[in-house]
Amino acid sequence: MAHIDYFFTVISPFSYLAGTGLERIAARHGAGITYKPVDIMGLFARTGGTPPAQRFEGRQLYRMQEIRRQAAKQNLPVVLKPAHFPANAAPASYAIIAAQAEGGGDLGGLVHGLMRACWAEERNVAEDAVIRDCLAAAGFDPALADRGLLAGAETYAANLEEAVARGVFGSPFYITDGDERFWGQDRLADLDAHLAGDL
Numbered sequence: 263m264a265h266i267d268y269f270f271t272v273i274s275p276f277s278y279l280a281g282t283g284l285e286r287i288a289a290r291h292g293a294g295i296t297y298k299p300v301d302i303m304g305l306f307a308r309t310g311g312t313p314p315a316q317r318f319e320g321r322q323l324y325r326m327q328e329i330r331r332q333a334a335k336q337n338l339p340v341v342l343k344p345a346h347f348p349a350n351a352a353p354a355s356y357a358i359i360a361a362q363a364e365g366g367g368d369l370g371g372l373v374h375g376l377m378r379a380c381w382a383e384e385r386n387v388a389e390d391a392v393i394r395d396c397l398a399a400a401g402f403d404p405a406l407a408d409r410g411l412l413a414g415a416e417t418y419a420a421n422l423e424e425a426v427a428r429g430v431f432g433s434p435f436y437i438t439d440g441d442e443r444f445w446g447q448d449r450l451a452d453l454d455a456h457l458a459g460d461l
Contacts, residue, residue: 263292263293263294264291264292264293264294264438264439264457265293265294265295265296265438265439266284266288266293266294266295266296266436266437266438266439266453267295267296267298267428267436267437267438268284268295268296268297268298268434268435268436269298269300269421269425269430269433269434269435269436269437270297270298270299270300270373270433270434270435271299271300271301271302271351271355271433272299272351272354272355272358272373272376272377272380272387273302273347273348273349273351273377273380273387274302274377274433274434275329275340275381276329276332276433276434276446276447277377277433277434277447278338278340278374278377278378278380278381278382279329279332279333279336279338279340279447280434280447280450281336281338281374281447282370282371282374283447283450284370284434284436284450284453285370287450287453287454287457290454290457291454291457291458293457295369295370296362297358297362297369297373298421298424298425299351299354299355299358299359299418299421300355300418300421300422300425300430300433301351301352301355301418301419301422302351302432302433303348304422305422305425305426305430305431305432305433308422308426309426309430309431310431311431311432313348314348315348326342329342330342332447332448338382339382340381340382341381341382341384344380344381344384345384345386346380346384346385346386346387346388347380347381349380349386349387349388350388351387351388352388352415352418353387353388353389353390353393353407354376354387354388354392354393354396355414355418356407356410356411356414356415356418357372357376357393357396357397357406357407357414358372358373358376359410359413359414359417359418360406360407360409360410360413360414361397361400361402361406363410363413364402364403364406366401366402366403367397367400367401367402368400368401369400371399371400371401372396372397372399372400372402375396375399375400376392376393376396379392379395379396390407393407394407429443430443431445432445432446434446434447436449436450436453438453438456438457442456444456
């Protein structure tokens with residue numbers, strides 16, 4: 263069975279703009295997904311990236327325009343300057359890690375729900391109440407927000423090391439079991455074609 267390692271952060275607008283496209287592609291090809299939330303600021307520091315607020319003004323402007331355009335194409339609501347961005351993504355990431363380990367809910371729905379909370383609902387994904395709401399909405403026990411924090415922190419740190427070692431430098435980033443790499447929500451069609459054997 264094909265497999266996709268999905269490296270991302272819940273505070274990435276472009277991961278949000280991927281919607282549930284990855285899940286639909288994986289289902290179409292019978293592929294598994296391993297969700298690997300990463301510390302995006304740590305990843306930038308390790309791979310030569312620059313946090314959005316420190317980028318050249320022209321790049322910042324282009325980023326805003328691109329977020330608006332891509333949201334319109336995907337018919338997704340978006341707030342270009344969310345009240346809680348950048349938020350601390352670690353607590354939400356720990357919850358995703360715990361949910362993946364426990365199973366029993368819609369993991370893709372949880373991940374997208376947390377991103378939607380940031381980019382469409384102006385909620386703080388670092389807050390326990392927001393994380394619990396997203397867990398419950400995706401069919402998970404909200405108490406997962408309190409369980410496995412040490413394991414979550416260890417896995418979150420390990421995900422960053424793995425991301426750097428495997429050449430990841432942004433979010434969303436998809437790697438197949440054949441080491442084909444796809445960066446950005448606008449490369450999902452290429453990932454789909456690759457899994458179909460056409461690319």
